[in-house]
Amino acid sequence: MSKQQKNTVRQTGRSGFTLIELLVTISIMATLMSMLLPSLNRAREMGQRTVCSSNIRQLTLAWYMYATDNDDHLCSADTEWNDPGYNWVADGPLIPGNNVGGTEDALKNGVLWWPYVGRSSDLYNCKSDGSDLLRSYSISRTMNGKTCNCEHDNIKAYKTLGQITRNARKMVLIDASSRMGWIEGSFCPVVQIDAVPPQWFLSDSRNITARHGDGCNLSFADLHGEYWKWKDQRTAKLANWGIDPEDASAGNRDLQRMVRLLRGIGQ
Numbered sequence: 597m598s599k600q601q602k603n604t605v606r607q608t609g610r611s612g613f614t615l616i617e618l619l620v621t622i623s624i625m626a627t628l629m630s631m632l633l634p635s636l637n638r639a640r641e642m643g644q645r646t647v648c649s650s651n652i653r654q655l656t657l658a659w660y661m662y663a664t665d666n667d668d669h670l671c672s673a674d675t676e677w678n679d680p681g682y683n684w685v686a687d688g689p690l691i692p693g694n695n696v697g698g699t700e701d702a703l704k705n706g707v708l709w710w711p712y713v714g715r716s717s718d719l720y721n722c723k724s725d726g727s728d729l730l731r732s733y734s735i736s737r738t739m740n741g742k743t744c745n746c747e748h749d750n751i752k753a754y755k756t757l758g759q760i761t762r763n764a765r766k767m768v769l770i771d772a773s774s775r776m777g778w779i780e781g782s783f784c785p786v787v788q789i790d791a792v793p794p795q796w797f798l799s800d801s802r803n804i805t806a807r808h809g810d811g812c813n814l815s816f817a818d819l820h821g822e823y824w825k826w827k828d829q830r831t832a833k834l835a836n837w838g839i840d841p842e843d844a845s846a847g848n849r850d851l852q853r854m855v856r857l858l859r860g861i862g863q
């Protein structure tokens with residue numbers, strides 16, 4: 597120890613932190629971090645929700661512009677094509693295993709890719725979607741989705757913009773889950789639109805997501821977007837596979853709201 601160091605120790609009476617002081621400091625820092633982390637996570641999630649909302653509204657604008665450029669005809673809401681040329685995302689014929697619709701090729705083959713979206717996969721992806729798929733959104737089956745070979749619903753889908761009534765209450769795009777390894781091109785999570793009482797559909801209801809604070813983003817035919825926090829706790833559970841669809845249907849306000857959004861021609 598140099599002479600100067602010896603003088604310093606002599607003046608203060610100590611050479612550094614004691615173990616107790618270090619432990620106290622570390623525990624205070626750990627407490628502060630544990631208080632800070634939840635709010636950091638909340639801020640991060642709020643940021644991702646905002647980006648997702650922006651994505652969904654820009655995709656809806658692309659969807660709208662495509663129709664105005666094509667004699668008012670809506671692009672197909674489905675991603676698997678038997679009649680190629682106008683699907684919003686297109687990944688090939690309807691055959692088993694080919695309905696993922698989340699690859700870059702599927703996005704590029706869709707009619708919205710260029711010039712409406714601008715050759716970027718970013719708009720198709722929600723940052724809170726932890727899956728490997730590039731697409732995180734579905735279009736309401738009401739918006740020119742398939743009605744044939746679809747025994748579980750009863751939608752008379754819109755084919756043109758002009759057919760859509762009460763545009764501000766008709767859903768176009770919605771944040772969707774691909775927990776099953778695939779994501780519906782067209783979204784319809786109820787068994788029959790007109791069934792009383794309505795029921796969540798066994799498989800398609802698995803495309804519901806609650807990844808934004810027990811809710812998700814969606815858009816409407818008048819081009820506005822909304823964030824929906826699920827009102828019934830069973831809906832978030834359903835999205836996370838914590839409850840069977842039949843046990844989450846009775847008196848579910850989210851299901852009733854969803855049915856109203858999915859009304860088609862004449863409703």
Ligand SMILES: [Zn+2]
Nearest residue numbers: 648722724771
């Ligand atoms: Zn999202």
